[in-house]
Amino acid sequence: MKIICLKSQLQHAVQTVQKAVASKTPLPILTGIYIEAKDGRLELQATDYEIGISCTIDATVEEPGAVVLSGRYFQEMVRKLPGETIEIASNKEDRTIKINSNNSQFNLLSLPAEEFPVLRQINSENQISVKDFCLRELIKKTVFSCANDEARPIFTGGLLEIQDNEIRLVATNTHRLALKKDTIESGSSQIKMIIPAKILSELARLLVGEEAQNVTLSCQKNQVGIAFDDVYIISRLIEGQFPDYNKVIPPSFNTKVELNTDEFLAAVERVSLLAKDGEYNVAKFTFTENQVIITSNNPDVGKAYETVAGDLAGNGLEIAFNAKYIIDILKNVDSETFVFSLNTELSPACIKPNDDDNYTYIITPVRTS
Amino acid sequence: MKIICLKSQLQHAVQTVQKAVASKTPLPILTGIYIEAKDGRLELQATDYEIGISCTIDATVEEPGAVVLSGRYFQEMVRKLPGETIEIASNKEDRTIKINSNNSQFNLLSLPAEEFPVLRQINSENQISVKDFCLRELIKKTVFSCANDEARPIFTGGLLEIQDNEIRLVATNTHRLALKKDTIESGSSQIKMIIPAKILSELARLLVGEEAQNVTLSCQKNQVGIAFDDVYIISRLIEGQFPDYNKVIPPSFNTKVELNTDEFLAAVERVSLLAKDGEYNVAKFTFTENQVIITSNNPDVGKAYETVAGDLAGNGLEIAFNAKYIIDILKNVDSETFVFSLNTELSPACIKPNDDDNYTYIITPVRTS
Numbered sequence: 001m002k003i004i005c006l007k008s009q010l011q012h013a014v015q016t017v018q019k020a021v022a023s024k025t026p027l028p029i030l031t032g033i034y035i036e037a038k039d040g041r042l043e044l045q046a047t048d049y050e051i052g053i054s055c056t057i058d059a060t061v062e063e064p065g066a067v068v069l070s071g072r073y074f075q076e077m078v079r080k081l082p083g084e085t086i087e088i089a090s091n092k093e094d095r096t097i098k099i100n101s102n103n104s105q106f107n108l109l110s111l112p113a114e115e116f117p118v119l120r121q122i123n124s125e126n127q128i129s130v131k132d133f134c135l136r137e138l139i140k141k142t143v144f145s146c147a148n149d150e151a152r153p154i155f156t157g158g159l160l161e162i163q164d165n166e167i168r169l170v171a172t173n174t175h176r177l178a179l180k181k182d183t184i185e186s187g188s189s190q191i192k193m194i195i196p197a198k199i200l201s202e203l204a205r206l207l208v209g210e211e212a213q214n215v216t217l218s219c220q221k222n223q224v225g226i227a228f229d230d231v232y233i234i235s236r237l238i239e240g241q242f243p244d245y246n247k248v249i250p251p252s253f254n255t256k257v258e259l260n261t262d263e264f265l266a267a268v269e270r271v272s273l274l275a276k277d278g279e280y281n282v283a284k285f286t287f288t289e290n291q292v293i294i295t296s297n298n299p300d301v302g303k304a305y306e307t308v309a310g311d312l313a314g315n316g317l318e319i320a321f322n323a324k325y326i327i328d329i330l331k332n333v334d335s336e337t338f339v340f341s342l343n344t345e346l347s348p349a350c351i352k353p354n355d356d357d358n359y360t361y362i363i364t365p366v367r368t369s
Numbered sequence: 370m371k372i373i374c375l376k377s378q379l380q381h382a383v384q385t386v387q388k389a390v391a392s393k394t395p396l397p398i399l400t401g402i403y404i405e406a407k408d409g410r411l412e413l414q415a416t417d418y419e420i421g422i423s424c425t426i427d428a429t430v431e432e433p434g435a436v437v438l439s440g441r442y443f444q445e446m447v448r449k450l451p452g453e454t455i456e457i458a459s460n461k462e463d464r465t466i467k468i469n470s471n472n473s474q475f476n477l478l479s480l481p482a483e484e485f486p487v488l489r490q491i492n493s494e495n496q497i498s499v500k501d502f503c504l505r506e507l508i509k510k511t512v513f514s515c516a517n518d519e520a521r522p523i524f525t526g527g528l529l530e531i532q533d534n535e536i537r538l539v540a541t542n543t544h545r546l547a548l549k550k551d552t553i554e555s556g557s558s559q560i561k562m563i564i565p566a567k568i569l570s571e572l573a574r575l576l577v578g579e580e581a582q583n584v585t586l587s588c589q590k591n592q593v594g595i596a597f598d599d600v601y602i603i604s605r606l607i608e609g610q611f612p613d614y615n616k617v618i619p620p621s622f623n624t625k626v627e628l629n630t631d632e633f634l635a636a637v638e639r640v641s642l643l644a645k646d647g648e649y650n651v652a653k654f655t656f657t658e659n660q661v662i663i664t665s666n667n668p669d670v671g672k673a674y675e676t677v678a679g680d681l682a683g684n685g686l687e688i689a690f691n692a693k694y695i696i697d698i699l700k701n702v703d704s705e706t707f708v709f710s711l712n713t714e715l716s717p718a719c720i721k722p723n724d725d726d727n728y729t730y731i732i733t734p735v736r737t738s
Contacts, residue, residue, distance in 0.1 A: 070670060073642065073643070073670055073671075076642050077639070077642055080635070080638060080639045080642065081639070082635060082636075082639075096671060097671075103636070103675060103676045103677070104636070104639055104673075104674075104675050105673070105674040105675070106639075106643070106671060106672070106673050106674070107671045107672040107673075107674075108670065108671035109669070109670060109671050266449070266451060267451075267472070267473070269449060270446070270449045270450070270451075270473055270475075273442065273445050273446055273449065274442070274475070300478070301439060301442055301477065301478060302442075302465060302466075302475060302476045302477035302478050303475070303476040304473075304474070304475050304476075305473075305474040305475075305476075306472060306473050306474070307472045308472070
């Protein structure tokens with residue numbers, strides 16, 4: 001292999017595939033980045049068998065071929081190379097790869113390219129196309145609600161549903177649930193799959209192209225292929241039955257109050273300062289006619305007391321929540337005000353931005369006594 | 370105690386004393402911030418017995434007194450309080466402290482103020498005054514050369530010497546030495562003391578007032594008091610005999626080369642990528658007639674090769690250094706070029722900025738082979 005490419009493009013490609021490079025693995029080849037040159041293109045790949053990412057850039061290919069280089073060293077080196085262009089050439093005799101840029105020259109030992117599990121793109125008819133900003137927004141507004149606990153794998157992913165002209169992403173850890181919907185151009189395919197939260201987050205990070213573009217999702221068995229721009233991602237899917245989230249969303253509420261988002265968020269953040277040390281981060285919310293009183297009590301440190309103005313419609317009540325769950329959602333509410341809807345002190349409550357009917361957050365209260 | 374003060378000022382005071390709050394200590398009182406109100410002033414203090422910091426701000430004192438609050442909680446709380454002013458009032462009956470700001474109210478449990486080891490300012494005639502920017506520059510240019518290893522305590526501090534109209538700060542870990550000098554207004558006092566590196570760094574962090582000001586240093590036995598603006602710091606000094614650093618600086622050099630600082634720094638940083646894994650971060654430097662060749666060799670990863678142009682005066686030679694020691698000093702060289710001076714492959718070399726004769730860095734080569 002012998003190629004010349006732009007440093008900026010190579011750096012973009014290395015950063016794109018970097019998250020799929022395995023760090024702890026019994027298979028050393030997975031710590032490498034696979035680099036293949038052919039037909040005026042250079043393709044980089046990395047995989048840890050959970051997620052595989054490929055990124056393809058332009059290059060002057062003087063001699064086609066494929067090599068695998070240490071992901072860690074290659075990434076650091078590309079970032080620091082001094083020139084605008086980088087030359088990469090393999091030396092078959094001693095299995096080293098020569099990397100040149102201006103006055104810099106590196107000779108890196110290569111890993112055996114034939115051992116690398118090269119990604120194959122999924123060729124499925126079950127395919128659907130979504131705008132990148134739409135998918136990014138769906139992920140950003142829900143993925144934080146997934147469970148971290150691997151004990152119940154089904155909740156460590158987000159459920160992506162596409163049907164007719166609606167796309168939905170749902171995430172829950174059973175104590176809170178976030179649902180975000182959007183409309184898309186009507187397609188023939190239906191999709192229902194659970195994508196691991198880690199991969200959703202990585203996808204959102206990569207969906208930041210300057211120009212709006214389409215993202216194509218292709219499903220096959222327990223895998224999804226995600227294609228956009230010069231990137232191709234293959235992710236495993238989480239198998240199992242996602243619970244019927246519609247049953248979790250109460251059909252109606254007795255009590256509603258509209259509150260200022262920033263003001264309420266800041267008050268809950270302060271109260272949670274003194275709520276952190278316990279097993280749960282519990283804050284008490286007292287909904288009265290014209291204000292919400294938020295309190296916490298940490299016997300070792302002290303008490304906090306906050307009030308936020310808001311006119312209540314319905315019955316007043318006293319209810320306790322994990323303060324972190326309230327903070328998480330309010331950080332994702334973009335509108336100036338939101339509506340807090342409740343039934344009783346033991347039944348799920350709902351938070352909704354005032355201007356976005358497609359975003360719903362359900363939170364289960366904490367029992368105190 | 371009952372006071373009202375500006376949030377911005379209280380936040381400044383808390384941030385100033387924060388670094389002296391003990392985190393791991395068998396004495397719980399040292400995890401607190403001591404707050405004393407009298408004569409229209411509010412003084413905050415914290416100490417871990419290594420460093421003590423006091424900061425005094427204006428306040429409306431309705432009732433004088435002193436309390437001690439948990440450093441960790443008080444700091445987070447002050448940062449997040451919503452109002453422009455903060456009211457702090459003690460309740461003698463239940464030992465709680467009420468903190469109010471707009472609609473926020475905290476009741477913090479207090480620590481027993483009588484147990485706090487209140488700082489007393491040093492009243493010594495051995496006193497000297499230095500400009501803040503001068504002292505900050507001296508610290509910044511040398512403190513990185515101190516030893517981290519507590520095995521030889523004398524090298525974990527910097528030697529501050531003031532004599533006639535010269536101030537000097539010297540730091541060394543025995544493998545490299547940094548010396549920075551400056552001239553000051555001639556005073557009657559002479560000072561020679563070893564200040565712990567941690568405290569020098571903290572002092573440099575605090576010496577960032579918007580207006581130039583004087584820093585007053587007062588020595589007494591094994592302590593130094595440092596006063597500036599609204600801050601007073603007391604630090605223990607390191608006892609023992611600092612070696613005669615003048616003996617470490619070679620009187621002359623056989624070989625000299627002027628090099629571009631940024632170019633040389635970037636080349637050494639790249640070469641060190643492949644030198645990191647070993648016990649020493651060793652890079653080899655070959656000084657030839659018109660360039661310096663920098664190389665490293667990591668048997669597990671590969672080789673790096675860099676050249677930087679520079680016209681040599683004197684004999685060429687091949688010498689090895691810990692690359693980190695070269696990187697550390699070049700990050701502190703502000704001038705476009707520097708002079709690298711050498712004698713033999715086994716004798717100390719010198720790096721000096723081209724425009725600052727008051728800054729000297731000595732580095733001992735690493736034996737290879």
